[in-house]
Amino acid sequence: MTALDWEEVKRLAADFQRAQLSSTSQTLSERNCIEIINKLIELNLLDVIFTTDGKEYITPQYLVKEIKDELYVNGGRINLVELSHTLNVDLSHVSAKAAEVERSTPGCVIIMGQLIDQNYTTHIAQEVNDRLKSHGKITVADLTRTYDLPSDFLQSVVEKNLGKLIDAKQDKSDNRVFYTSAFVEKNKAEMRGVLTAITRPTQVANILQACDIQERDFYFAFESLTEEKQISGVLTAKQGGNSIFIPYVYTKQQNEWVDNFYKQNHYLEYDGLIRLGISEPVMFVRRHFPNVGLIELTTCAVGPHLINLLENSVEETLLTGSYLDTMMMLPSVLTTEDIAKLVELVLKRCKNKSAGNVQILCETVLVTEKFIQELMKPFHEKGIIQQKAEEVVASGQYMQILVERKLNKGGGGRDDHHEDTKAERREERRRKAATGKGGGGTQGRETKTKSVKKKHFEKKGGGRGDHEDSEGRLELFTVDEVEAELGKQLAEETEDLVKELAEQVTPLLNRVAAEEAARVFERSAATGAEARRKHHSQLQEFVDMKLIEIRLCEKGLKHFPSNGELQAKLGTHLVKSVGGDVANALFGFIGREMCSRSVDWEATSIEARAKVLTEISPDQGREHLTKLHKVLTSQAPTVDEFMATVEQAFAVADLIVKKPDKKKEK
Structure with a gap:
């Protein structure tokens, strides 16, 4: 629009105003006025905005003025939809002019269909500062629920006014949290008093409940106090209500108890450490005794002193040829697996120091070969072996076994039983030549029997005679008989030990008795051969006489x-x-x-x-x-x-x- 046109508009406006103010003898009808205004609008000579009912016109400048007035009246915040209803102007015109107001007015902004000016943001900052003074802490989420505005906008308002209208600090770990220095000092003082009064491990959840403090505030205050070295304790975790606060005084008492217990007993039980409040006993023992040389077992850690005592006892047992119940000198908390591990370790150490084979009975008792031989002496001294050998030879059982063996050898094939027996003998020889591991036991309580590898004694003598196959089947002694005899020698020992000793001694006695039976059989065979020759000669004479008698009688019958x-x-x-x-x-x-x-x-x-x-x-x-x-x-x-x-x-x-x-x- 040129300057001349604008002057023309002003002139027409002035004429129009004079016409309205002056009284004339002739007036225009409403319809004529509408047509004139429409014509001016078509000619772009007039810019007006219709109201929603179409009965009024307003200029854009007047609409802007009305918007600013309404914004001021509403305290610097107004909804554009409500403003449209108030001004009776279409929402599109209101939104367009509100955008002009936003651009032309510093600090004015349109958010979520609402027009907000600088005065309102200043008011928000002042209210935030008041709330911080009363509560000490505020979050952007709280402001969002209060003002129904986007969190980003509210956070920007608070951040711009920090140190100015708002006297607070922003949380470094969470920038949406703001607090005052007084609030922090209050929490630190409260936590300092509470944590100083605690003398035993306490869950953080219980501390929060007792002090009525938020978890975030607790950890923030704890970190500050830790940096200032005003806390005598540690947390097991940096976050979470399941974290536990352990005071240094408790840790000191705990370490003293562990040291005293180890000095007196030379072992540490894991369950006892757990009851003491140590959650990871194995790691604690490794950390607390780094250079002691503890042996870690499933239930406890054993010190070198107990190992040396056990080693000395085992060496003495091997040298004297007796037996040793390891359970009597080890802590009762040890399981069978623990004792087996210790015995294995000690036997490896004693392997090159003391000679003699050893096996483990009842999972805890070490028995030497010499002791087994001592148990067999009464069977020799009382003549029990000699008596058994003579009985089996006299009854013909030994001879029958030899005959059966000879018949089995004479057969072309081998049945399954023979193959199984041969495999069993081969497996028995392999087991007796091997050295196995011992088991453990429990002291003062019932013991479960488990399969345990044992060190078997090797058979003396390398070759096997023709009679040895029969000896393998010849059982002159039963376990019950041997157990009854051993019970007299070991009256003070348990029935389980006597029974297992009987199971070990019985095969050895049967082997010795079979060898004795072979000697008895050879002696009886030597004397029997002479008697057989004599009997055979007598039989020959007898049948000769009888045959002569038959021939003579036969000749007599012919008469x-x-x-x-x-x-x-x-x-x-x-x-x-x-x-x-x-x-x-x-x-x-x-x-x-x-x-x-x-x-x-x-x-x-x-x-x-x-x-x-x-x-x-x-x-x-x-x-x-x-x-x-x-x-x-x-x-x-x-x-x-x-x-x-x-x-x-x-x-x-x-x-x-x-x-x-x-x-x-x-």
């Missing part, structure tokens, strides 16, 4: 009529009587030599001969003996049938049928 029944009956009687005596003597000899000795083979009969046939094997001549037995048990045996079978039957017993001697028969 009887051959077509009569008398000759046949006499022949049958001769075979069953004299031939029966020959067969009974033969079967009795075979029964004593080849069959079980539990049967009295002297009382021979038909049933006894049948039993002999069931006892011997086919390769022992059962077929020839069966033929002889059938001839004797038939209805009418003849002398020829008897003589035809007796020669082969004699061969089973290494007997011979001599040819007839004419001179002896005469």
